[in-house]
Amino acid sequence: MRCLFVFMVVLTSLGVCATNDDVLSDSTVALHEVEVESSMSGNYLSGSAVEKREMINSIGLKKMACCTLAESFENSATVSVGYSDAVTGARQIRMLGLAGVYTQFLDESRPTMRGLVSPYALNYTPGDWLRSIQVSKGVASVTTGHEAITGQINLEYRKPTDDERLHVNFYLDDMLRPELNLTSAIHFKQDKSLSTIIMVHGSIDTDWREMGAMDRNHDNFRDLPNTRQVDVANRWLWLLPNGIQLRWGARYTAEDRLGGQLNYHRQSGDAERQLFFERFDAESGYAKPLSVYGSHVTNHDASAYLKVAMPLRHIVTDGQGGEWQDNVALVADWSHFDTRSYFGYNGYNAHENSVSLNLRMDHYLAPHSSLAVGVQGRMNYVRGAMLNFRYRPIMLSAMPNHYSWLQTLLDEHLDEREIGAYAEWNTTLRQRLTLVAGMRVDYNDWAKQWLVTPRLHVKWDITPRTTLRASGGMGYRTPRAIIENLGMLATGLDIINATMYLPGRALFPNDVTDLKAPGKRNYNNLEKALTVGGSLTQTFTLGRDQRASLSLDYFHTHFLRSLFVTQEPLAGYVLFYNSGATNYTNTWQLDFNWTPVERLNVLATFRYSQSRVGLPMLAQGGPEQGVYYLLTNETQTVERALTSRFKGVLNLSYATRFRIWVFDITGQLNGPMRVPVAGGNIQESYHSPTYGQLFAQVTRKIGHAEVYVGCENITDYRQKDPILGADDPFGPQFNSMNVWGPLMGRKFYVGVRWNLY
Amino acid sequence: MIALLISLGLGWATARDTKVEDVKTTVFVTDIHCESCSTKIMNNVPALGKGIKDVVVSVADKTVAVTYYTSKNSDEKIVKGLRSLHVEATPVAQCKPCCIVPPVTPEQAQKMNAGPQTDCCKDN
Numbered sequence: 001m002r003c004l005f006v007f008m009v010v011l012t013s014l015g016v017c018a019t020n021d022d023v024l025s026d027s028t029v030a031l032h033e034v035e036v037e038s039s040m041s042g043n044y045l046s047g048s049a050v051e052k053r054e055m056i057n058s059i060g061l062k063k064m065a066c067c068t069l070a071e072s073f074e075n076s077a078t079v080s081v082g083y084s085d086a087v088t089g090a091r092q093i094r095m096l097g098l099a100g101v102y103t104q105f106l107d108e109s110r111p112t113m114r115g116l117v118s119p120y121a122l123n124y125t126p127g128d129w130l131r132s133i134q135v136s137k138g139v140a141s142v143t144t145g146h147e148a149i150t151g152q153i154n155l156e157y158r159k160p161t162d163d164e165r166l167h168v169n170f171y172l173d174d175m176l177r178p179e180l181n182l183t184s185a186i187h188f189k190q191d192k193s194l195s196t197i198i199m200v201h202g203s204i205d206t207d208w209r210e211m212g213a214m215d216r217n218h219d220n221f222r223d224l225p226n227t228r229q230v231d232v233a234n235r236w237l238w239l240l241p242n243g244i245q246l247r248w249g250a251r252y253t254a255e256d257r258l259g260g261q262l263n264y265h266r267q268s269g270d271a272e273r274q275l276f277f278e279r280f281d282a283e284s285g286y287a288k289p290l291s292v293y294g295s296h297v298t299n300h301d302a303s304a305y306l307k308v309a310m311p312l313r314h315i316v317t318d319g320q321g322g323e324w325q326d327n328v329a330l331v332a333d334w335s336h337f338d339t340r341s342y343f344g345y346n347g348y349n350a351h352e353n354s355v356s357l358n359l360r361m362d363h364y365l366a367p368h369s370s371l372a373v374g375v376q377g378r379m380n381y382v383r384g385a386m387l388n389f390r391y392r393p394i395m396l397s398a399m400p401n402h403y404s405w406l407q408t409l410l411d412e413h414l415d416e417r418e419i420g421a422y423a424e425w426n427t428t429l430r431q432r433l434t435l436v437a438g439m440r441v442d443y444n445d446w447a448k449q450w451l452v453t454p455r456l457h458v459k460w461d462i463t464p465r466t467t468l469r470a471s472g473g474m475g476y477r478t479p480r481a482i483i484e485n486l487g488m489l490a491t492g493l494d495i496i497n498a499t500m501y502l503p504g505r506a507l508f509p510n511d512v513t514d515l516k517a518p519g520k521r522n523y524n525n526l527e528k529a530l531t532v533g534g535s536l537t538q539t540f541t542l543g544r545d546q547r548a549s550l551s552l553d554y555f556h557t558h559f560l561r562s563l564f565v566t567q568e569p570l571a572g573y574v575l576f577y578n579s580g581a582t583n584y585t586n587t588w589q590l591d592f593n594w595t596p597v598e599r600l601n602v603l604a605t606f607r608y609s610q611s612r613v614g615l616p617m618l619a620q621g622g623p624e625q626g627v628y629y630l631l632t633n634e635t636q637t638v639e640r641a642l643t644s645r646f647k648g649v650l651n652l653s654y655a656t657r658f659r660i661w662v663f664d665i666t667g668q669l670n671g672p673m674r675v676p677v678a679g680g681n682i683q684e685s686y687h688s689p690t691y692g693q694l695f696a697q698v699t700r701k702i703g704h705a706e707v708y709v710g711c712e713n714i715t716d717y718r719q720k721d722p723i724l725g726a727d728d729p730f731g732p733q734f735n736s737m738n739v740w741g742p743l744m745g746r747k748f749y750v751g752v753r754w755n756l757y
Numbered sequence: 758m759i760a761l762l763i764s765l766g767l768g769w770a771t772a773r774d775t776k777v778e779d780v781k782t783t784v785f786v787t788d789i790h791c792e793s794c795s796t797k798i799m800n801n802v803p804a805l806g807k808g809i810k811d812v813v814v815s816v817a818d819k820t821v822a823v824t825y826y827t828s829k830n831s832d833e834k835i836v837k838g839l840r841s842l843h844v845e846a847t848p849v850a851q852c853k854p855c856c857i858v859p860p861v862t863p864e865q866a867q868k869m870n871a872g873p874q875t876d877c878c879k880d881n
Binding site for chain 2: 659702703704
């Protein structure tokens with residue numbers, strides 16, 4: 001049978017029939033060869049990818065409970081996972097020493113998890129829905145956009161062609177939090193040419209244990225929020241007899257997240273806060289203040305997509321049975337996200353609608369040379385409002401019970417439209433040297449800027465066992481100051497949009513009531529960065545393993561313009577502003593993979609980061625004009641806050657024959673981070689301690705089921721004081737942003753996976 | 758002493774015979790057609806029942822060779838286990854020789870477990 005479709009693919013899904021000539025591909029990522037999944041390694045480096053790519057297959061995803069996408073990276077030093085703040089419990093990642101917003105997420109090669117949903121998106125992807133994850137470092141292909149600055153994470157989901165008619169995964173931990181995942185693949189035709197898969201996830205915090213169990217550091221705040229979540233997804237595949245492939249799908253997520261003090265409850269807390277603002281009198285400034293600090297976040301996320309692919313007539317052959325056929329594909333995406341949240345008095349409500357279209361053609365010039373060209377358009381519409389409300393009592397003898405209030409209201413109004421075209425040439429010379437050169441040009445009408453994105457990847461197989469890779473290119477992204485730094489609302493700090501202020505103009509922090517932003521935000525500057533790097537991978541024989549590997553890589557990211565959000569330059573304030581000031585990271589990483597005896601795998605990896613930013617110097621004005629500050633052009637270069645200097649991971653995994661028993665143990669060593677202080681004096685910042693974490697899991701197959709039992713954070717290491725000023729949550733010292741370590745201690749869990757074929 | 762040695766010898770011989778009889782390899786002709794079918798079987802060996810020593814899947818030949826302890830399992834149970842994985846299987850000895858890929862001679866088929874023969878061609 002003729003191979004009907006040849007996309008540039010990453011084939012790691014177990015649900016795809018690779019032996020049939022009608023190759024079914026959900027992904028369109030630059031590669032030349034089909035990946036062969038190792039039978040043992042759950043985490044391994046791709047040998048054929050032109051980028052430095054770490055693969056996490058289904059075995060790797062099962063090493064831990066992997067309830068959500070966030071937990072999937074606990075075995076990786078490439079990606080570090082932490083919390084944005086101690087109140088919302090939103091997980092965030094770091095790659096190459098930079099925040100996860102600079103990493104592009106792909107859903108089978110379609111950009112996803114961007115915009116307002118980005119701080120929560122890691123929690124909205126159940127780990128059980130995934131077949132594999134590919135983590136690529138450095139700039140990515142131009143065909144997926146201009147946003148990948150530090151790297152790209154591609155998610156491969158379960159397929160409509162999967163064999164499991166029903167898959168169930170039930171999980172329960174020692175906090176009595178149950179999670180249930182159900183997936184069902186339905187084939188309407190025997191050859192699976194018309195198939196669908198339905199995926200459902202539900203989880204809830206029951207709070208069945210005593211309140212004390214949720215507050216182990218006894219600061220009267222929940223260690224993690226009480227969360228209820230439902231996710232539903234449906235994906236379809238239709239292969240037409242004429243060779244056209246159709247894929248479409250939709251998903252929906254609803255989440256309710258309650259945080260804050262232990263005695264804060266949903267309904268009563270919402271009612272009390274609403275009553276406060278209804279009775280609040282702008283002139284007298286009086287209303288009964290809130291009695292308990294609480295946070296409540298309600299999110300709804302919906303998205304849908306359609307992919308149509310059609311083969312064209314032009315075919316090239318190599319005379320040895322290999323064939324490559326031109327093809328054209330259209331991908332359409334729609335997404336909607338709505339968030340309503342408050343943190344004490346502060347609040348943020350917003351919604352976003354996005355539509356994008358990508359039309360792409362792959363033309364084969366020769367058996368190992370192809371040209372991809374395409375056009376892509378996108379529209380984003382954001383409407384939101386942030387309230388920064390500080391309510392502090394000022395006792396005056398003539399006016400008892402008088403309170404002074406400070407309020408900042410920022411409207412968020414974004415109408416962003418972007419249109420662009422790209423071309424990428426992919427060629428392999430003498431089966432040793434692979435070049436991927438791409439160029440992309442977009443026009444962004446919100447920033448009123450032309451974006452030119454050149455990117456180059458080189459892979460040189462020096463010997464069959466030695467591979468040298470190098471990459472470089474530009475990246476751009478639209479910053480979202482509020483949603484990407486939502487933790488600043490869970491503080492008592494005043495928030496100043498300093499993007500309106502050019503150097504030399506005064507900030508008037510004591511009169512912030514005048515700081516009402518104009519109708520549109522003024523930070524109409526995209527973030528712009530250059531990332532270059534390379535890696536050297538050596539495969540060698542060590543003992544009985546002929547495929548042991550050692551890899552060293554280095555990446556440098558340099559921001560030419562970025563949005564800074566910092567609590568450091570001005571005591572008691574969070575500033576956000578655009579700047580071309582110093583902002584760069586250097587990252588080195590060493591990876592070692594070895595199978596000393598059959599079914600025993602050793603994975604060791606170590607990452608070191610050097611990350612620097614230039615914080616603005618402020619000049620203080622004279623007393624006769626009131627105390628004011630000038631944002632100057634002077635900066636001081638400091639270590640980037642809350643970025644670990646190093647991380648080491650050691651994973652040992654052993655399986656008995658047929659993987660009847662599987663034993664996994666993972667040790668992490670997390671390096672120190674510079675912890676900022678909001679006192680305005682950078683010299684007072686300190687470094688968090690180096691700490692280790694241990695994870696272990698045992699899995700046993702019984703018939704069609706798998707039972708797993710494990711423990712996370714076995715040594716019970718926790719950050720003792722993630723919330724500063726917890727005794728006065730409505731005061732100016734309250735700060736939950738300085739999270740550098742685990743919030744939860746030791747956690748035991750048990751679960752069962754069961755398949756019906 | 759001689760009687761003791763004879764007893765030990767007989768016991769050892771008996772144990773050898775028992776050991777050989779305990780383990781059996783059956784080749785099943787199946788309807789598998791791609792690597793994912795093979796992966797499904799290898800990921801769910803416990804579904805075939807107890808006492809499985811080895812499983813070798815050949816997608817090209819559409820066969821699954823199972824080595825197992827006869828005291829703990831049987832061909833019928835393994836067929837039932839494969840059916841639970843949506844794989845229809847028939848012991849090769851029960852197939853007409855012309856249907857088996859690669860083809861075996863009637864003499865070879867007779868050397869395998871004797872039994873009623875099924876027309877497996879319609880399943881291939």
